[in-house]
Structures are given as C-alpha cells and as structure tokens.
Amino acid sequence: MLSLPDKKPNSDPNPNLEPNKTPAVKKKRRTSWSGPWLDSNEALKHVVLKMRLQSLSNSSSTTPPSESDPESDPFNSRPSRHGNAAPDYASLLSDKLLLKILSKISDKKQHISNSLVCKRWCMLSGKLIDSIKLLDWEFLESGRLTFRFPYLVDVNIVPSSIKSAQNSGILLSNKLYSVYLDSGVGENEGFLVKKGDVLGSDVVDRGVRILAEGCGNLRKVVLMNVSEEGLSFLADECELLQEMELHCCGDSSLKGIFKCQNLQILKLVSHLDGIYDSVVSDIGMTILAQGCRRLLRLELVGCEGSYDGIKAIGQCCQMLEELVLCDHRMDGGWLSALSYCGNLKTLRIQCCKSIDSNPGPDEHLGYCPSLEELHVQQCQMREKQGVSALFLVCQTVREIVFEDCWGLDNNIFDAVSICRSVRFLSLEGCSLLTTEGLESVILSWKKLDRLRVVACNNIKDSEITPELATLFSVLKELKWRPDSRSLMVAGLAGTGVGQKGGRSLRK
Template sequence: MRGYDRINTILPDELLLEIFRHVDSKPNRDTCALVCKRWLSLERLSRETIRIGASASPDNLVRLLSRCFVNIRCVFVDERLSISLPVHYVKRRRVRRPTPSTTSSLQESDQSVSGDNGMGTSCLSDSGMAAVGDGFVKLEKLSLIWCSSVTDVGLRSFAAKCKSLKSLDLQGCYIGDEGLAAVGEYCNRLEDLNLRFCEGLTDIGLVQLALGCGRTLKSLGLAACVKVTDVSLEAVGSHCRSLETLSLDSDVINNKGMLALAKGCRLLKVLKLQCVNITDEALEAVGLFCLSLELLALYSFQKFTDRSLYAIGNGCKRLKNLTLSDCYLLSNKSLDYVAAGCPELMHIEVNGCHSIGTDGLMSIGKFCTRLSELALLYCQKIESNALSEIGEGCKFLQALHLVDCLGIGDDSICSIAKGCKYLKTLHIRRCYEVGNKGIIAVGQNCKFLTDLSIRFCDRVGDEALIAIGQGCSLHILNVSGCHQIGDAGIIAIARGCPQLTSLDVSVLQHLGDRAMMELGEGCPLLKDVVISHCRKITDVGLGYLARKCTLLESCHMVYCPGITSAGVATVVTSCTRIKKVLVEKFKVSSRTKRRAGSIINYLCVEL
C-alpha cells in the first residue's frame, strides 16, 4: 500500500543492525543511511571499520568520525591516499564576503582547511593519535601507514587509552623506542605487530615490547630497521613463545638471532626471510625445531645451500607453501628434498634460482600430488618436457604462472592441459616457444579456466583463441603483445565468453572495430578494457563498445591514432560507472575535461 512503511514498523533495531553488518560495500551502506533518520542512526552504530587518507585535516576528521561511529573496532590511516575537500568547495567558501562579526571564524576555518603552509595539516599528528584513543574506545586494530608526524608522545598517549588493542601496523612511521615500549606496557593483548620501515627503532624498544606483549604476540614484521640486531630476536625467542608469523628483512641479523628464535618460537607457522647474513646453520635450526611450519619464503639468500632445504624437508612435514627467490646456490636437490619430505605442499614458487631445472620439477610432480599453484619465473634451465611429470602427478593444479621460461614450449602446456583438468588460472609471459598447439589443448581440456594471460607470446594466434572461446568461459583475458591475434580470435572470445569482465588486447596491430563491436554485443559485463597501441581501432568501434558495455569502469587507450576526442567523449558520456580513462592529453576536449576531469589520467606526450 502506498505510503505504508513495511519495514520500520515491523523490523526491530537488532535485526536491522545485523543486516547492515552484512553489507560489505561502502556505497551500499551510504545508500542505506540515506533512507531515513532511523536507518542513518542504526547504520552508524553498525559500522566497525573506517579508512582515513591524507585529508585536509585528519586530526579533526578523527574527532568527527569518533562522534558519528561509536562502535568502530578497526581504523586504517594511510597518508599515501589523497582524500581532500574539493577545490571548488574551498573557493566558494572564500569568495563569500564576510561580515565583521564572522571574519575571525572564517579565517580559522580557512586555516583548518589549507594549513599554514598548505601541507602542515595533511598529516595525522600526536593530537590526532590522542583523539583516536579518546574517541574509539572499542578499538582492536589500528593501521598507520607512513604517518610521518606521529611521534613517541602520540603513540604513548594512544596506547595508554586503547588497552584492548590486538593489531598495530606502524609501517613507515618515525616512532622510537619510547613509543614502542609504551605499547608493550599498556597493550597486553597485542597479537599482530608490523614495524616495517620504522627506522628509528633499536633493540631497546623491541626488547621492552617483547617483555610486555610476549605472552600474546603471534605475528611480527620487521624490515629496514637497521638498528635492530640479534639482541631483539633473542628477546622474541625468549618471551614470545606463541609467535606464529615472522616476516624479517634485515642486513644486520645473523645466525645467532635466528637460532634463538627458532628454538624459542616452536609454534611458528609462517616464516618470510630476506637476510643476507643467514646461513645453513640457522635454517637447519628452523627445520629441527619449527615442526609446525606451513609457509616458508626465502628471498635473495646467497649464503645457504641444499643443506638448508634438506633440513626443512626432513622436519617440516606440514609445509604447504614454499617460495624460493634469487637463491643462487640451490640446485635440483633442494626441490627433491622438499617434495619428498613435504607431501602437503600446495603452492610452490621458484623465482630466479638459476641452478634449478627440469629434474627438480619432476620430483614435484612425483611427490606433491596436492599441488594447486605453481609459479616458475626466470628459470632458464627448465626444458620443454619439464612439466610432463607435473601434468601426470598434480591432477588438482588450479593455477600455473610462467615468466621468461624460454625452454618451455607446447609439449609442456599440452601435458598440463591433458593432466590438470581443474586448471582455473594460466599466466604465460615471454615464453616464446609456446604457440597455438599448447593453447588449443588448454581450450579443449581445461573447461574450468576463467583467467588466461598470454603476454608477448609471438606464436599464439587466432586459432588458439578460437579454441579457448569454444571450450572455456573466461572472466579475464590478457593477450597483450601477441601480434598474430586479430579480429577472428577476439570475436571467438566475444561469442564464447559472455562472463568476461577484464580484457587487455594492447599492442595488437591487426585488431579492428569489428572485434570491438562483437565484444559490445557478447560481453556486456566488461569492466576493464585496455586497447592501447591498437592502430586499427577507431571511434566507431570504441563508441559501440562503450554504449553496449555500460558497466565499464576503466579504459586505457593511449597511442591509438584512430581514436579522437570524440571517442573519448563517448566513453565518458556512455559509461556512467567509469572511474579511470588513460589517454593522451591532446585528445581530451575542454567539455570532456569539465565533465570528467577527475577520472582522466594523462600520458605525458607533450613534447
């Protein structure tokens, strides 16, 4: 019945609050808040997370938000994000002629927006930190990313008020030992701590934190803290017995600290290391004591050998995720040891380990039957038949990433296609021996494939994409730089993949308007399109695509000589959800700039 409220008179507050908590999208939440005053009030009560960027005055914004949203548990402040008042809003306020009675208040308002030097108020300060502590009494998680104006004073005042804090991210903040010691003193429930790029810290602060939060701390991240030495890791090993996750990037940590941590933190599950001074001795201790380890990532290690991976394979039977990046002294034996000793492995990434080749991969295929994701990057010793054992043994493989593996060709891809029928993601970049034969096999056998990226593979042409269009229902396709692909291949995708949401066809010299029209007809769900460096696409094809694909959110179209300012204007006017357009500046008319200047990104071509 018109005029009758069928919701507010029936649903109690508790049920509406629960409904609002299940609305994940911020725009949808904002829409709910506009329905009526009751919904506005309840929606504010239901919010538990807010994000703040480098606004005109983040300190004042914190105070305002704390009054509006009283049940906030997570606060994210990231000063890399630029969220400021619109320029036209500030100008309108300034052009009004003030009366003598309002001159002083208007000047104060202008200063709060612009700051003394235009930059001073764009950073969260110690005053803002105090406001966070005062306003968000239920706070459990605080993330401060590159908040350079926060000092020990602000961190101490915050810590003293937020004793229920469980997670603290101080990445890039210039805090020192005194502030960290205050966190250890007051925040006795802290479980997660990120101190990456906190260059002012020394062992004093971290030791004090370990003494205060050692009983509850489960996750710790350290990077580029040049004054943090083995002393800190020894304290963590002694007091943080419940530690489960450690991410460490350091040039000063040695075996002594890692040995102490491995012996003391035997519940460790996740270990990410980039420490140039650690050798086999430390990693052997990890394999001996950290028997619950599930994820191991080793980056740029040049002082340890196959001995380390032998210890890991012999002791860490629960290992599921292994990343080896730029570990030059490792050979095929390392993969042999881990594959044979860790049958639960599900994710393996080998990046730039130049001594690892075909034999190591055969061991993975033989023993790691649960493998779901394999990434091989810059592995020059992998031969054409390297993936045959993977195809035979890893039946549940869902994702394969290949980058600059020059030896891998069609035979390997055919083996994967025929054996790994549950494959969902296939990314291949600059593997020049991969051609139509391998991709056709994928289209014929991998019916669950939704994400296909074949970048700069010169031998892949239309015949391969026709097979993909007939056999797979893709959501994401990237064929950038595959010069043999033209209209026929993309048309097959348009007709066979109606669920396509993301498409990159950049640098396809033979692609024209006909393919764009077919995409408009067959792929109405497209959100992201990249057609840069496509010389045969004109305003006609682009306009047809824009009018049909009304959900389009981003479009990159630089170096397309057939696209003019009229085509750019068509995209902006037809696609009401468009958020980003990348184009040359001279192709944007004054009218388009006035209408959609905030979403247009320019390529610097003014010479």
C-alpha cells in the same frame, strides 16, 4: 426600443424538479486516500489501527487517537521540500528496529547513500560503519569522526598523517602506502616524503587520544609517527585492541606498546625505500617481546636487528605462530635465533637482498621443530651459505613456496633436498631452475603429493623423464605450466596422463 421580459418572482430554475423540493447536496470526496479502503475492508482498518497504537506506544502516550485527528494518522501526508505530499513511513519504526533493518544490507557502500536521507538515518547509518580509512585529519581532530561513527573497530589514520598535494596528478603507490608527488620531489634528500610533511608526534598523539576516548571498542588501528604517550593512552582506553600496524616509529615509541597485553597481531614498518626512514633495532624488538607475550603474528618491515632481537621474541612470545620478515636489515647470524621460536608454524621472507650474510657453523643453527610452511618471495638467493642455513633451520617444513626469487639455480635449489617432509612445492618465476635440477630434488621426497610449477622457462616438457612422469601420475594435485607453450604431452607419452580417458592429475 427593446424591452426585457419581466422575471417571475417565483420562477423555477430547474423545470424538471418537482415544486417545493430542495435539490440534493453532492457529497464531498474524502481527502485521505485510505478512506474508501477502510470503509470496505475491515482487515485493513484493523492494521491501520494497530500501527496507530504502536506509534503511540513508542511515543509513551496512553490516550488512543481519534480517527478524525489528522496528526494521529500514520499515513498522514506531509509536504516535502518540492511541495508534494510524501508519507513518512519510517517514523513509525523505532530506532532499534530501523537499525536492525539497515544492518541487513550487505553492501557497505549503500550505507553512505542511506545516510543522505535525513539526520536520523545519518546517525543510524554511522552506527553500522565499523571500518574506516581517514583521509582528512581535521575530521578526526574536530571530534566529528568519533561522533559520526561511534562503533568503529578498525581505523587507519596513515593517509591523513602525511601532507601531500592531492591535485598533483602523480600518485606513487606500493603495497604498504600511496603518496601524491609534487614538483619538488627531487629536493627531499632522497625521500619522496619530506620530514616536515609528516605530522608531528604531539599532533598524532592528540588525535589518537580523541580516537581512543570516542571509540573504546577498537580492535585494529594503523598509526604513523605516534609516540610512547599516544600508544600508552591507546592501550589504557582500548583494552580489546588485538591488531596494530605502526609506521615510522622508532625504538622509544615501542615503550608504549608494553601495556597492550591482548595484542595478537603486530606489524612494524620502520623503513620504506624512498618514502620515509626510522629505526627499529634489537632494543625495540626486546621491548615489544616483553610487553606483547600473546602475539600470534609478527611482521617486521625494514627493521634492523640481529640474533639478540629475534631470540628475545622467540623466548618471550611463546605463542607466536607466524613470523614475516620484509626487506630486513638484520646482522649476520640472526637465522640461528629462530630455533627459540618453538611454536612457529609459518615463516615468510619477502623482498630481502640477502637471507643471512653470515649464518655461522651448521651445528649452532638449530631448527624450528613446529615449522610447517616456508614462503620465500622476491628475494636474492645467490649466496648459497645463507640459503643452505635457511633450509637447515626449516628442515621440518611441509610446504615450500618460491616466488620470483633471483639466483635460484640448480646448485642453490639442491640445498632444499634436506627438507625430507615436504608435501607441497610451489615454484613461480624461477627462470634459472631447469628440469634436471627440479627432478633431482623432488624424486628424493617420498611424501610429496602436490606440485605447482608456473612461469619457470628453463623447465621443458621435452626433458621430462619416465621417472618424473611416473611421479606426476601419483600426485594428488599437479599444476604444470612452466611456460606459455607447455602442453606436457611429449614427456608423458605412454603414461596415460594428460590424455582423454587417461589418468587424472587430481585425485
């Protein structure tokens, strides 16, 4: 039988210690990481104290915090949703200061990521968004759009104004609008958008009212199928409105635009082939001319009209500097009304099947005295009478641009020689024009100093005459690429142009 040794009542568990001495108590480690730094670095301790005072001043507190109070510590770690401690540094910044920091981000897409941080960042990021394209009408009608983005200045609600099958996989797009197509596209009476798919005027007016009440600083809006009532309310609430684009609006709707006294840029899209159709005639043009007298730029797309409508615009909108006509449906004789646009500087004619079917006698045409630029793009120019009338009205022009114009041959192009003040000529995609036709015109222009010829396949390097080569050598700017094989060497032999060490094409 084994027996255990008796324990001494006063046995010393640590023989190395001296008798009657208590062991040293080990110090607990600080739970805050800033402890050792603050003990050894007075400067850092001073910075932390300053941040505490700033935090208290933001919360309107006058009692200085205690260093032992963990809730008053600006570096106090707070548990995140993953259970890990995460310091909340942004809480030290006021909304004004944080908003100023976020505004320095140049990439607007980054604001979307910032809005996902927390509710506070979501509200502040929304104040930095000033332009938006609405895709969901419910987002506007519920009031969330104006609450989320109170400082909008540019809003486009057209994409949400048409009901379309978002999951169809077929997207038709042009420069003005994009629409998804479904299997029943052939049953829409020749249009890709059914009349029932466009939101009614009463629904659009209600959305415009919500938008105007929540965003009174609007500068630009893009609307569709809005009525007179909606435009009137928009004009009353948004006095700073300067730019407007209207789709699928008729003459009666334009009565509401009469109150937009500060409107400077207006775009009317009346008809789009295969998408939707509405009518803007001389009546609508006269209404907008009398109401928008400060217009600087006017664009008419698919609009009907005649001499009377253009005349009203010229007489009332005396500050108009740029006029754009796209796929116009004007009656014959409208060109002569351009002489009433006394301050017009730029005229653009785009995608038109005819310039003017019946311009009338030359003595009744007149001309635009201040016109400086003429742009003709993707237009039919086979009718010489209408084209000649256009050049006669624009005889004071200094810059002429032809781009992808059908029917522009030597005979038609010869009519542009009446414009004696041309300094810049640009030709692109004019495949019927030859070197001979180009030379006969530009040699008569004594002020020409810039020339651009691109993708005109009937203009050849081998047909360049010495006279034309001499003109090239004195131009300030020359871009010569009539086709992909053009090297402009054979025609410029002996002139020194285009050769290494020779004359430069740009001065």
